Amino acid sequence: MEKNSVVKNIALKLLYIVIFILIWQAIVSIFHIKEFVLPSPFQVLGRLFIPEQAKQYHWILHISATLNVILSAFIVSIVLGILLAILICWSKLFSDIIMPIIVLFNSLPKIAFTPLFLIWFGYGFLPNLLIAFLVAFFPIVLNTCTGLMAVDDDLLDLVNYLGASKWQLFFKIRIPNSLPYIFAGIKISVTMCVMGTIVGEFVAAEKGLGYLLRDAQAFIDMPTMFCCLILLSVIGLSLFELVKFLEKKCMPWNNKEVIND
Amino acid sequence: MTKKTTFNRIEIVWNYILKIVKKNYRPVLVILGFFLIWELIVRIFNISELVLPSPSCALDHLFNAQPDANYNWGVHIGVTIKEFVLGFLFTAVFGIFIAIIVVWSKTMEHVLMPAFVFINSLPIIALAPIILLWLGYGLKTNILIAFLCGFFPVVINTIAGLESVEDDLLDLVNYLGASKFQLFTKIRIPNALPYIFSGLKICTTMSVVGAIVGEFIASDKGLGYIIINSQYTMDTPPIFSALMVISVAGGGMYMIVSFIEHLIMPWMPLSEKK
Numbered sequence: 001m002e003k004n005s006v007v008k009n010i011a012l013k014l015l016y017i018v019i020f021i022l023i024w025q026a027i028v029s030i031f032h033i034k035e036f037v038l039p040s041p042f043q044v045l046g047r048l049f050i051p052e053q054a055k056q057y058h059w060i061l062h063i064s065a066t067l068n069v070i071l072s073a074f075i076v077s078i079v080l081g082i083l084l085a086i087l088i089c090w091s092k093l094f095s096d097i098i099m100p101i102i103v104l105f106n107s108l109p110k111i112a113f114t115p116l117f118l119i120w121f122g123y124g125f126l127p128n129l130l131i132a133f134l135v136a137f138f139p140i141v142l143n144t145c146t147g148l149m150a151v152d153d154d155l156l157d158l159v160n161y162l163g164a165s166k167w168q169l170f171f172k173i174r175i176p177n178s179l180p181y182i183f184a185g186i187k188i189s190v191t192m193c194v195m196g197t198i199v200g201e202f203v204a205a206e207k208g209l210g211y212l213l214r215d216a217q218a219f220i221d222m223p224t225m226f227c228c229l230i231l232l233s234v235i236g237l238s239l240f241e242l243v244k245f246l247e248k249k250c251m252p253w254n255n256k257e258v259i260n261d
Numbered sequence: 262m263t264k265k266t267t268f269n270r271i272e273i274v275w276n277y278i279l280k281i282v283k284k285n286y287r288p289v290l291v292i293l294g295f296f297l298i299w300e301l302i303v304r305i306f307n308i309s310e311l312v313l314p315s316p317s318c319a320l321d322h323l324f325n326a327q328p329d330a331n332y333n334w335g336v337h338i339g340v341t342i343k344e345f346v347l348g349f350l351f352t353a354v355f356g357i358f359i360a361i362i363v364v365w366s367k368t369m370e371h372v373l374m375p376a377f378v379f380i381n382s383l384p385i386i387a388l389a390p391i392i393l394l395w396l397g398y399g400l401k402t403n404i405l406i407a408f409l410c411g412f413f414p415v416v417i418n419t420i421a422g423l424e425s426v427e428d429d430l431l432d433l434v435n436y437l438g439a440s441k442f443q444l445f446t447k448i449r450i451p452n453a454l455p456y457i458f459s460g461l462k463i464c465t466t467m468s469v470v471g472a473i474v475g476e477f478i479a480s481d482k483g484l485g486y487i488i489i490n491s492q493y494t495m496d497t498p499p500i501f502s503a504l505m506v507i508s509v510a511g512g513g514m515y516m517i518v519s520f521i522e523h524l525i526m527p528w529m530p531l532s533e534k535k
Contacts, residue, residue: 115492116497199474202478229387233383236383
């Protein structure tokens with residue numbers, strides 16, 4: 001039953017994509033739109049799949065560079081984010097000192113820091129990693145904190161009464177309770193992480209899809225730009241679906257969505 | 262009667278300010294401490310302003326003309342604020358409007374909602390160079406980028422809010438013979454307000470990001486332009502001045518939105534997080 005609905009869901013999505021491509025092609029061929037304004041989907045896909053064209057662009061190099069940054073930043077921000085959130089909830093003093101700074105940074109447009117990292121660390125992997133990390137980190141910290149704090153008071157009383165240690169309180173009660181919040185935070189930060197990486201590569205990189213996008217822009221090479229756009233979307237989307245899949249695996253009991261503020 | 266309502270309104274505003282002050286004085290102290298420590302570290306270790314300028318140095322660049330790089334701050338700040346505020350307003354108006362249309366017709370919702378959720382998970386910012394080629398340099402490009410960045414969160418949140426009405430309430434109102442128009446103005450839209458405001462709050466940050474990235478990619482005015490230009494000349498202090506202004510503008514917009522939220526829905530408790 002459930003498998004059926006999943007298949008149906010995927011089929012529906014594929015149908016949307018096919019319809020979208022058809023409309024796109026129809027618009028291009030009916031109105032005779034020039035390639036440098038809006039390339040047809042076949043020209044775009046040609047850049048990727050026709051070997052003679054694809055050779056010029058070193059797709060593998062750029063895709064792996066981008067994936068490398070996104071995945072490293074994503075993993076680092078999840079691990080550090082959850083650790084920091086646990087520390088914040090562990091000690092009241094620490095939370096009083098660090099929480100305002102985290103809230104402050106969370107509300108800053110961190111993307112604007114990109115050129116600063118370029119000055120500090122030069123071109124390449126490190127500044128991009130830092131930017132993506134900085135953008136993805138704070139939603140995870142804040143969401144995990146909310147989750148760790150959102151335990152039923154009655155439950156806390158009960159466990160305290162039974163003489164649980166602080167460790168037990170965290171591992172048996174607080175952390176399992178915060179899982180839905182953590183995943184909600186991770187879902188926000190996946191999208192943010194991809195966005196941070198792209199902007200980082202716009203400004204401070206010599207390889208990667210964001211760099212290629214800017215490079216192609218200089219030559220008004222629209223098909224390549226659309227190719228980059230599609231590849232970046234595929235990367236973002238597959239990561240998002242991966243997180244959703246993991247969420248289901250980690251918490252098969254949970255089907256409520258956490259709404260974010 | 263009118264006097265009383267004015268008085269009430271003043272009281273609401275006053276209470277709001279009191280609550281904000283009471284809630285926030287400690288975090289504000291911590292943040293001031295953060296800047297103080299930053300200033301002290303720069304002074305004690307004598308760090309070059311090219312690596313890390315002190316906050317006072319950044320402010321100095323903002324308010325006093327400098328011999329090496331003299332930016333016309335008023336113009337640049339004006340341009341960025343214009344882009345960001347217009348982008349935000351377009352997003353708010355169109356986002357809410359489109360969400361209402363979508364929920365109005367069930368078929369539209371079935372077709373469009375999955376598409377919106379899909380697009381929302383895409384990296385919209387990657388469209389920026391393409392939009393630039395289509396529209397050319399200038400204000401409208403950056404407004405459009407800011408608009409696109411904030412649009413989908415607002416639409417999705419508003420739709421979720423309009424949809425999350427209790428079934429019993431709908432049954433009751435239908436039974437009483439409410440028109441569809443009444444259903445929206447009396448039930449669905451008031452119910453959606455918290456969702457709309459949380460969408461708008463996300464949107465404030467996203468519009469700033471959109472406007473700044475637009476200026477990174479192509480512009481000859483604006484704070485994003487100053488940041489990129491100073492990066493080329495390795496002149497760090499103006500970057501920090503620009504970052505400060507951007508943060509204040511983004512934070513200010515966020516506070517305005519929360520304030521309006523509180524005026525419209527005085528019955529909601531102040532959000533716990535901020």
